[in-house]
Structure formats: structure tokens, C-alpha cells
Amino acid sequence: MRTVTTLTLVSAMLAAAVPAWAAKTMPKFYLQDVDGKKRAFEDVAAQYELVAFVFWGTGCAPCKEQLIETNKLLDEYKGLGLVAVSTDTARTSSQVKSYIKGQGYEFETLLDVDGDLQRGLGIPGIPYSLLVASDGDIVWEHSGYRRGDERKMKEEIDKFFAEREKKPAPDEDVTQEG
């Protein structure tokens, strides 16, 4: 009991104490997509400014709800990508592509069959969602999904793009100085 209490307190304090500028970063990964090709974070990040990662499984009802709602956000933001990371094992991963295609989704789907990325992020259960900037910084994360949670994700996306707009692009800086 003492051990658990100590660990809980220490981890909570550490997590609260980490300053805002100390960005949590997406770990390196190579995962298969549903067509069997290996994909790295860099491959995905090259196409978008911000990527929503949703960890889900074919047997998880709230996860499927979350995919429906998060997919709707893609129409609203041009620079937003969505990657659905399936936590299905070898037993059920065969059904992932069929489900995704059948539901009319066009977002990228990766298979974390051996739990590699889940372990790298310390994900305790599904559904789990992250917003990751193209430089790898995790700007927001959320555990679980209840109807309405997508609004919080939308707020964070708005905040991210608003801050991006305020910041001058690096080449603009050079032009001004020049």
C-alpha cells in the first residue's frame, strides 16, 4: 500500500510539475498500415500541420463512436489529419480494414498488433486520443470517450491553429529582416 501511495503521489506531482514548455513527444514508431506497408510518424506528419491519433479496437463500442465524431472534424480543418491506431491483436486485426472501408472512412489506419506504440506512450486503455503537431510535440491527450468529448478536442484544435496563425512563419521572419 505504501508503495502504491508513494508511486501515485510521486507520479502525480511530477506530472503536475512538468512545465508547459516541456512538450511531450511522439515516440518513434514503424507500424503497418492496413495495406501491410510500414509507416513512421514522419510519413504521416509530412502531410499535415496537426494529427489526431485515436487508439481504438474493433470490439470497443465507445472507440467506434469516437471515430465517427472525430472523422467529422476533418471536413472543418484543412491542416488536420486523423490516424486511427488499431490495438487489435493478430486474432482480430484482419477485420480492421473491412470495418474502416465499409464505414466509408478515408483516414489512415495503422495496426499496433504488438502494442509497441501503446507502450511507448504509456496508454493504459482504449479509447485514447492525442493531438500531435507535425514536429512531434503532443499538444493534448485524453483518456476514454464519452459523447461530447469531441468538443474539447475541437477547442484544442482551434487553439492550436489560432496560435499557429499568430506566429510568423520562419521564412517570413527572414524576409522582414532582410
Add this chain to the structure above:
Amino acid sequence: MQRVTVVFLLTAAAGAGAVGITDWLHVNGTNKAVYLRQREDGHRWTWDILQTELWAWRFAVGVEAEFDHPRRPVYERQFIPDPEGNELVQRYGRYRDDVFDVRAGTYDKTLGKGLTLRSYEDRDFGVYQRLDGALGDARVPVGGREWGDVTALWGRNAQEKEIEEGKPKPQRDLAAGGQLTVRPFDFVYVTGSAARAEIENAGTKEMEENKLYAGGLGGGWRYFDIYGEYATRRSYDTQFKEDVRGRGFYGILSGYLPRSSVSVEYKLYDNLAYAYNNPPPVSVDQYMITGPTSPTPGEWGYLVQVSANPLREVRLRGGYSYADDRVGEQKVIGEEVEQSFAKLRYDFPWPVVIEGGYEYLGKLNIIGEDKSGDIRRTPSLMVSWTPWNDHSFSADFERERRTDYTAGGRTFIYNRANAGYTYSSWLGLTLSYEDTDQKTQESVNPWEPPGVPRVYRYKNNWLWGEVRITWYSSTFQNHVFTVGYGSRRGGRVCSSGVCQQEAAFSGLKVALESSF
């Protein structure tokens, strides 16, 4: 224990201190602590799991530590008896660049579809088949195109131990294998895998040596995908001086039209399974029609599944599967499982969603005139409503009608209802109620996995209330605090938006999950 705490503190402190100063040093992790207090006798359990990974440039170290006080009974077969509790620690080191990914320490890996080797852990079912050793993956990217990849691994069982004269002794289970996948064209790939595993027969010095080989061919085009894998097994048991041969085939064919798909899976396994490979069963909606450690010598089954989104507001899913036990290609007396389901979901313009479903699951064991097992028919309804921004309500109800042949063909009813409210994604309230007219065996110990008999009592209604608060302490850290009280029947439970296998329990539950 002290060693683990030190590792954790150093890792977390290094991460907290160094991240942001440099762009090549990062730490991620989660700590989840759970406290349970049994209502009737005041008995207490605590459980803590810590996962953390520290990256420095292309190198990483990871720790996964789990502490149980007192010891979870599920470990009795596999771990050192310790009245003070269990302290399980898994560690690994890793290097990764654009071509190579090399790991040393504890890892999971599936070769092909798992017909030759699958090292994994499933705490819910008491499966601990992770390997301690080395694993290497390499991609072959040439001229901007990926031509394939290659995997090699070697390892011993990470946790399996036996007791000999009161002292724990690591078992000698050993696995080694590899896989090669080649993509000569974008639309076709060929894969081959081989594994050799030495399994120590429990309580003896005897070994079972397994050699498995599998080859697979897959491909796809815009409207379809196809994959098939054939495997053979040869095993030699030094205790019984027995040579066993097995084989297996797994295949899947999927067809796609705009916004709809159909898939058909097929399997035939004859003496293929051993401790480190659990071939994929065909399954519908996550019900596994063969268990993860099924002792049956052979299985045959197929699955047909459809998924469609014909209109923006309408989503449909349905499926049917059948499987039975086999020896060779002949059906034998034993369990046969039949399952089907259909679900329809509609998004109304006012923010209301309604989903209706029906499931049928029959698990029967037929011996002559006698029949055991049960048949379950379950209609369900889910409604959710978001009347204002920040406020969401949801409710679901299902009524399971179970004909139990083990109880002489009697029919019982199980009712389940959940109601939930969410405010602005940080506050969640859940109330769950279940009842049945069947007197059900309920495990007293909350950590027992389903199906492990220990101490039982009888109960036929359950009420559980839960409050969940999510706190975002800065731009990204996420703390989830949960308090629940009441009783729950156990099984696969989706509560507060998180699905997991829960054991039966009555009393108080407090949990804190922190990510850093």
C-alpha cells in the same frame, strides 16, 4: 522494489528536467493506481502499474512495472508465492533509425498471422507469453520504394517460473524465429516465417521441441484484398518420445464497394497450436469463439461480415460465424459455436443518436443425446442526446435471454442498463444496473479473471455508481480520477467511456491515472 522506484524516479526526473532543453531527449509514461475495498469484509487490494519510456536520440529504455498487494490469485500458477504481493518488472532497451529497429529485453512479437509464433501478454486471461531476449526488424527501402522487411528474434519466457524445493526457478522455455516479407509489386506481397520453440513440460525436466514454418501470399486492388497463410508444425516430446505433426490454413477475402464492405474469413487448424502460437480464430464483434489457449487439437470455422454507411446518417453492421472442434478434417464430439449480430445506427439532426442491435450466441457441447452449454439472444438499444454545448446524456439497455442446457434447458433473463452524463469532457457520471432471475456464481476476489473458481457467493442484482474527473494540469498532462461504489457483475465492462475486462466486485473503488 527500491530498485524499480529508483529507476522510475530517475527516468521521470530526467524527462521532466531535460525535455524542452534539448530536442533529442524525451520521456513518456503513465502511472495508474487502483485501490479497492470490499464492502462485506473490509478486505483491501491495491494495484499499481507504471509504464515509461525514455528516448535519447535514436536510443530508448523502457520500464513496465506492476505491483499487487496482496498478490493477485491469477499469478499463483506462474509467479513466486509472496504474501506481501507481486512486483513484476519488465525492461527493454531499443535502437531505431530509418532502416533498423533493434530491441533487447522484454518484447512482444507476432510472426505472420500468429501461426508460427506469437509472444504476448493478456492479463485479463492470465496469459504471460512475453519473451526476454533480442528482436531485430529491418526495412528494405530502395529508390523511395519499400521492397519488404525482415525480422529475427530470440528469447526466453519473460515471466514463467516454477517452484522447486521452495525456490523459484526460471523455466527454460526458449523461442527463436524469423520472418521475411517481399513486395515485388505494390499490389502483391509474399511472406515466410519460421520458428523453433522449446517448451518445458511443467514440473519435469522434459522438453517439447516445436518447429513451425509458414508461408503466406497476399495482395489487393481497389475493390478487394486477399490473404492466405499455410503453416506446418513438427514437435517432439522428449518425455513421451512422441513425434507430432500438425498443419493449418488461415485465409481472408474482403470486397469493397463505395461505403460498404464484405469480408469472409476461413480457418482450418489441425494440431497446429502450441504454447507460443495462438492462431487467429474467426470471430464476430470480439467474441472469441475459441479461447486464447484452446486445448482442442483442431478447429474449423468461417466468418462472413458486412459493414456499410449507405447514407451519412446511417451505419450498418452485421455478421455470422460458425466454428467447431476437429481432428484432422473430421468433426468430432465437442464444442460448436454459432454467432450472429446486426446493428443499425442513426444520427438525427438534433443531436440525438440511436443504435439498435441484436446478437445471437450459441455455445453447445453435444454428446449423443446430451447437450450442455447455452444459447443467448440479446436485443439492445442505445440513445445519446447532447441538448446544449458541454452537456451530454446517454443511456443504453439490453435484455439477454439465455437458455442454459447445463441447467436442464431452463431460460433465464439478464437485464443491463447504463445511464451517463458528461459535462465538458472533464466530468463524467455513470450509473449501471444489472439483474437476473438466475442465481449466479460471483467471485469474491475482484482480481480473479473470469472462469477461475475460488470462493463464490450468490447474487442476482448489481448497482454501480461512478464519478470520473479529468484534469488537464497544463498543455498536455492528463490526470483521471475515478471513484466508484456499489457492486458489479464483472465481465467486459464499458464504463465512463473506457472498455476493459472487470472482475466481479462489491465495495469502493478509487483510481488515479496520470500521464507524464
